[in-house]
Structures are given as C-alpha cells and as structure tokens.
Amino acid sequence: MSNAAANSSFTAGMVAASLAVLVIFLAAWQWLPGLANIPEFILPPPTKVWAEFLRMLANEKLMTHTGITALEVVAGFILGSLLGMIIGFALGVSPKTELVLSPYLLALQIAPKVAFAPLFVMWMGFTVYPKILVAILIVFFPVMVNVLTAIRAVDPDLVNLGRSFSASRWQIFSMIEYPTTLPPLFSGLRIGATLAVIGVVVGELVGGNMGLGYLLTFGEGQGNTAMVFVAIIMLTIIGIAAYGAVVLAERRVLHWVPRAQHQTV
Amino acid sequence: MDSAAVRIDFNNVTKVFGSRQSGETVTAVKNVTLAIRDGEVVSLIGPSGCGKSTLLNMGSGLYLPSEGVVHVDGKQVTGPNRQVAFMLQKDLLLPWRSIRANVELGLEIQGAGAAERREKALALITKCHLGGFENHFPHQLSGGMRQRAALARTLAVDPLVLLMDEPFSALDAQTKMILQQDLARTLAEEKKTALFITHDLVESIALSDRVLVMSRRPGTIIEEIVVDLPHRDDPMQRRRLPEVGSYVARLMELLHIGEPETAGHI
Numbered sequence: 435m436s437n438a439a440a441n442s443s444f445t446a447g448m449v450a451a452s453l454a455v456l457v458i459f460l461a462a463w464q465w466l467p468g469l470a471n472i473p474e475f476i477l478p479p480p481t482k483v484w485a486e487f488l489r490m491l492a493n494e495k496l497m498t499h500t501g502i503t504a505l506e507v508v509a510g511f512i513l514g515s516l517l518g519m520i521i522g523f524a525l526g527v528s529p530k531t532e533l534v535l536s537p538y539l540l541a542l543q544i545a546p547k548v549a550f551a552p553l554f555v556m557w558m559g560f561t562v563y564p565k566i567l568v569a570i571l572i573v574f575f576p577v578m579v580n581v582l583t584a585i586r587a588v589d590p591d592l593v594n595l596g597r598s599f600s601a602s603r604w605q606i607f608s609m610i611e612y613p614t615t616l617p618p619l620f621s622g623l624r625i626g627a628t629l630a631v632i633g634v635v636v637g638e639l640v641g642g643n644m645g646l647g648y649l650l651t652f653g654e655g656q657g658n659t660a661m662v663f664v665a666i667i668m669l670t671i672i673g674i675a676a677y678g679a680v681v682l683a684e685r686r687v688l689h690w691v692p693r694a695q696h697q698t699v
Numbered sequence: 700m701d702s703a704a705v706r707i708d709f710n711n712v713t714k715v716f717g718s719r720q721s722g723e724t725v726t727a728v729k730n731v732t733l734a735i736r737d738g739e740v741v742s743l744i745g746p747s748g749c750g751k752s753t754l755l756n757m758g759s760g761l762y763l764p765s766e767g768v769v770h771v772d773g774k775q776v777t778g779p780n781r782q783v784a785f786m787l788q789k790d791l792l793l794p795w796r797s798i799r800a801n802v803e804l805g806l807e808i809q810g811a812g813a814a815e816r817r818e819k820a821l822a823l824i825t826k827c828h829l830g831g832f833e834n835h836f837p838h839q840l841s842g843g844m845r846q847r848a849a850l851a852r853t854l855a856v857d858p859l860v861l862l863m864d865e866p867f868s869a870l871d872a873q874t875k876m877i878l879q880q881d882l883a884r885t886l887a888e889e890k891k892t893a894l895f896i897t898h899d900l901v902e903s904i905a906l907s908d909r910v911l912v913m914s915r916r917p918g919t920i921i922e923e924i925v926v927d928l929p930h931r932d933d934p935m936q937r938r939r940l941p942e943v944g945s946y947v948a949r950l951m952e953l954l955h956i957g958e959p960e961t962a963g964h965i
Contacts (some may be wrong), residue, residue: 599808
C-alpha cells in the first residue's frame with residue numbers, strides 16, 4: 435500500500451491517526467456486538483480474548499505451540515526459497531530443460547498445494563515434517579517463477595557486454611544475471627513469507643497435536659471462540675515477523691534500487 | 700598514416716541470418732571489406748537496418764561472419780577477445796554497482812587485482828570528468844554522465860580497437876557535443892583506433908578521418924569519404940569549418956536523403 439518514500443514522511447500526526455484507527459476498531463469490537471445482541475461465545479470481545487491469551491500462556495503452553503509453528507514456518511520458507519531459487523536459476527540458464535519440464539511444473543503449480551497436506555501426514559506421521567513440506571511446496575512456486583521470469587528478461591546487450599570482455603559463463607551468471615534477478619526474487623520471497631504460514635497451518639490442521647493449527651482445531655472442538663482468536667492473532671504475528679524480516683533483508687541487499695521503486699508493502 | 704599497421708579489417712564479410720521457423724534467410728551485410736589503421740577513427744553511416752550493428756558485433760566477435768573473415772591486429776576473430784571493446788547507445792551500467800565498480804567491470808572479468816582495478820578506474824573516472832561521482836550509483840547520474848561512465852568502462856580494459864554503436868544518439872544536442880569533444884580528445888590522446896556507427900551526418904564528419912557509407916539491406920559499403928579537415932581532436936572547432944557543409948551535402952546525396960521515394964526510410 436505505501437512505499438518507502440511515504441514511509442520516510444511518516445509524521446507524528448499520521449502515527450497518531452493510525453493508532454486512533456486501532457483504538458476505534460478495538461472499541462467497536464468490544465461494544466458493538468453486545469448492542470447487536472451477538473452472544474460472547476460467537477464473537478468474544480477483546481477483553482475476553484486477552485484473558486484467554488493469558489490463560490493459554492499459563493495452561494496451554496501457548497508459547498511452545500507458537501514456537502513450533504514459527505520454526506516450521508522458518509524452515510519451510512528457507513528450504514522452499516532455496517529450492518525455488520536453485521530450480522529457477524537452473525531452468526533460467528537452460529531454456530531446453532525448461533521446455534521439457536514446463537508442462538509438469540505448470541501442472542504442479544496449478545494443483546492446490548495445501549491439498550497435499552493429508553498425504554504428507556499419512557507419509558510422515560504427526561511430526562513437524564509434513565507441515566514443513568507443505569510450506570516448502572507452497573513457497574517454492576512464487577520464488578521459482580519470479581527468478582525464472584527475471585533471468586529470461588535480462589537484457590541480452592548486458593550479456594553481450596560481459597561476453598565482449600571475454601567473461602566465462604559463470605562470470606556472466608554471477609556478475610550480471612544473478613544480481614539482475616534480485617529485485618523480482620525479493621518480490622517472490624515476500625509472497626513466500628506469507629504463504630509459508632498458510633502451508634504450515636494447513637499441515638497442523640490436518641494432523642498432530644502441536645502448533646497453533648492444532649490449537650485452532652482444539653479450540654473449535656471445545657467451542658472456545660476466544661482460543662481460536664488467540665491462535666489467529668499469534669499466526670498473524672508470525673506472518674508479520676516473517677514478512678518484516680524479508681523486507682529488512684531486501685532493504686539491505688537492494689540498497690541500489692531507486693527509492694521510488696522500493697515497495698515496502 | 701598509410702604505413703601504420705591495420706588494427707581491424709573486414710575481408711569480404713557477409714552475414715546471413717536464418718529464421719528457423721520459416722526457413723527464410725535475411726542477408727544483413729554483403730561483401731563488406733574495410734580496414735582501419737592504427738589511430739584512425741572511421742565512421743560508418745547508413746540507413747536504418749543496413750547491418751551496421753551486425754558489422755560491429757562481428758568485429759567484437761559476438762557473431763561470426765557467414766562468409767569472409769574479420770582480423771583484429773592481424774589475427775582472425777573467432778570469438779570475443781580482449782583487443783576489442785564496444786560501447787552502445789544504451790550505457791549498460793549495472794545498477795547495483797557504483798560508478799567505480801562499473802568502470803572496473805571489464806578488468807574484474809579479466810582477472811585484474813583489486814588495487815590495479817581501483818587505480819585504473821579512478822584515473823579514468825577523473826579523465827572522463829566524473830571525479831567525485833565514483834561512489835554514486837548509476838540511477839543518481841544524468842544520461843550524459845552515465846554515458847561518460849560507459850566510455851570509462853570501455854577504455855579501462857585498454858582495448859586496441861573501440862567499436863561504438865551510436866553511443867550519443869540518446870543524448871540531448873548540447874550534451875552530445877560535449878561528449879563528442881571529450882571522446883575525440885581521448886581517442887587522440889590515447890591514439891586509439893575506433894569504428895564509430897552513427898546516424899548523425901555532422902557527427903560522422905566532426906569525429907572521423909574517414910566516413911564509410913552503407914547501402915540499404917543487404918548492407919554493403921558504397922562509398923568512402925576521406926574527411927580532409929583539421930581538428931580531428933577538436934570536433935567543436937571542426938564543426939565551425941565551412942567545408943563541413945559540402946561534406947554533409949555529399950552524404951545526403953549518397954544516402955538519398957530528401958528524395959521522395961526514400962523519405963521515411965532513414
């Protein structure tokens with residue numbers, strides 16, 4: 435929504451306005467459902483959710499479950515991104531391989547990745563691995579497609595410039611093609627960071643007794659809507675942290691991109 | 700001049716491009732013969748699509764001729780080689796590299812040490828009037844400055860022959876004249892041999908010892924004009940000479956500029 439240029443002009447007034455939106459939202463959540471006669475077990479107010487959060491911290495090992503989910507997200511994201519980069523670069527420098535593999539890659543890309551979750555659970559049991567595997571699969575495609583598209587779009591004159599200096603194939607890749615793909619790679623990583631959370635949660639929903647996805651189903655089984663809200667909020671925080679980490683890394687790595695093109699959201 | 704060694708020559712060179720799908724072939728250049736001696740600056744001028752850039756790519760070894768041979772410094776060109784460097788209309792600066800690192804690119808590819816690269820790059824940056832901008836990134840520079848950096852990068856590898864494909868055609872008229880002046884000075888000081896492709900008739904006369912005129916595709920050289928004027932190292936001065944007008948008129952005639960049936964083909 436905003437970009438770095440807007441961020442740098444983020445004034446105190448805008449911060450205040452942003453906080454005011456939060457306060458109004460929380461107030462509406464607290465009191466409006468009561469006015470509309472919506473019972474608390476359908477839509478618990480924020481105070482109830484907060485109380486449930488404290489209870490879960492004490493009695494439900496909330497932090498352990500959150501930690502497990504976060505680790506699965508990080509592992510799935512890193513492995514999926516690396517795989518996407520490697521395959522993207524490999525196909526990028528070898529158009530023939532891409533032609534051979536493209537129908538299968540397309541089919542796999544179209545297949546809903548989360549639908550594989552039950553299969554992975556059957557294969558690997560109630561461990562962290564099926565969750566990580568779903569995350570890998572779902573992160574892989576946006577990263578690979580962005581890298582592949584970017585490497586195809588490298589200006590042939592730039593490659594010729596390298597060749598005219600007698601560059602080796604590896605030098606052309608490492609000095610020209612690879613850096614050119616970095617901005618689209620980071621766009622893919624941003625998407626991947628949010629998708630990793632989805633992959634892990636679906637894996638946890640399907641099977642096991644760990645992680646925030648498990649707490650979601652547990653809360654549902656108990657009819658504890660506040661618990662479900664707490665789990666959703668914790669998942670969102672994990673997602674924001676993962677996304678924020680990618681954005682921070684991007685700012686460091688892509689410091690040379692002109693500011694106006696530098697999207698942060 | 701006549702006794703000087705030939706630095707680059709095209710001997711009866713033809714380049715045919717084939718289309719795989721249709722099997723049709725296009726002859727881009729046909730039977731081109733030219734030779735450029737040490738320290739000479741030669742311009743190549745001709746209508747769009749006459750194969751000027753194809754000639755340049757064969758000179759730098761990026762394409763190989765379908766027929767005929769290209770020699771650089773007496774050796775047959777079989778692929779890219781260190782004796783030749785090219786410069787295009789696009790500056791081709793790498794946006795993630797500082798100006799200094801961009802100027803160092805060719806040296807880095809060729810395996811020069813960091814200290815040597817740095818020293819050469821900084822010297823050329825100063826020479827190309829970019830002093831103080833060595834740590835800037837390309838997007839922070841104007842088009843003219845970026846093209847100066849591209850020239851510095853081309854000179855950094857100390858090529859025997861410079862091939863330039865309309866290097867100034869994307870610049871505004873004033874910047875263009877200033878860069879022409881710098882280029883002419885540098886070429887004269889460093890005694891470089893250059894083949895310069897241009898669309899600009901006055902530019903070709905202002906900068907070169909000879910102008911080669913090409914026909915429409917399949918491109919072939921139809922005329923050679925020796926520019927017998929002083930100040931090759933000072934194009935601003937040369938532009939002011941009254942004789943320039945008659946050279947331009949001769950080129951217009953050869954290129955059929957202004958004749959109704961070819962209007963719009965330039």
